Amino acid sequence: MSITRIIKCSNCGVFNTNKEYCKNCNTLISDAKKRELKASQVKQKQIDEVIYELENPSLAERLKKHPSFLYKILGWILYSAILVVTTIGAGLAWFIAMVAAG
Numbered sequence: 001m002s003i004t005r006i007i008k009c010s011n012c013g014v015f016n017t018n019k020e021y022c023k024n025c026n027t028l029i030s031d032a033k034k035r036e037l038k039a040s041q042v043k044q045k046q047i048d049e050v051i052y053e054l055e056n057p058s059l060a061e062r063l064k065k066h067p068s069f070l071y072k073i074l075g076w077i078l079y080s081a082i083l084v085v086t087t088i089g090a091g092l093a094w095f096i097a098m099v100a101a102g
């Protein structure tokens with residue numbers, strides 16, 4: 001089974017046969033590969049955003065320093081919750097990385 005795919009490089013115009021990268025200038029020319037890379041980039045961006053939000057404890061830190069006792073407790077509860085969610089998030093990121101790699 002052999003399918004010959006000839007792709008013209010959009011960068012230098014050289015025709016490549018069955019290649020994902022241009023043999024002349026090394027530009028990525030495979031559409032399937034481009035879509036694949038794009039998808040993984042989007043996925044990574046979403047993971048980064050979630051991790052950033054989870055690791056940003058400004059609200060919890062502010063509450064913990066609040067003069068009111070009730071707010072302090074609320075801050076600690078929030079802080080613990082963020083800690084737990086961050087741990088789960090890191091595990092999830094690791095799992096996604098493993099699935100992507102495998």
Ligand SMILES: [Zn+2]
Nearest residue numbers: 009012022025
């Ligand atoms: Zn090229």
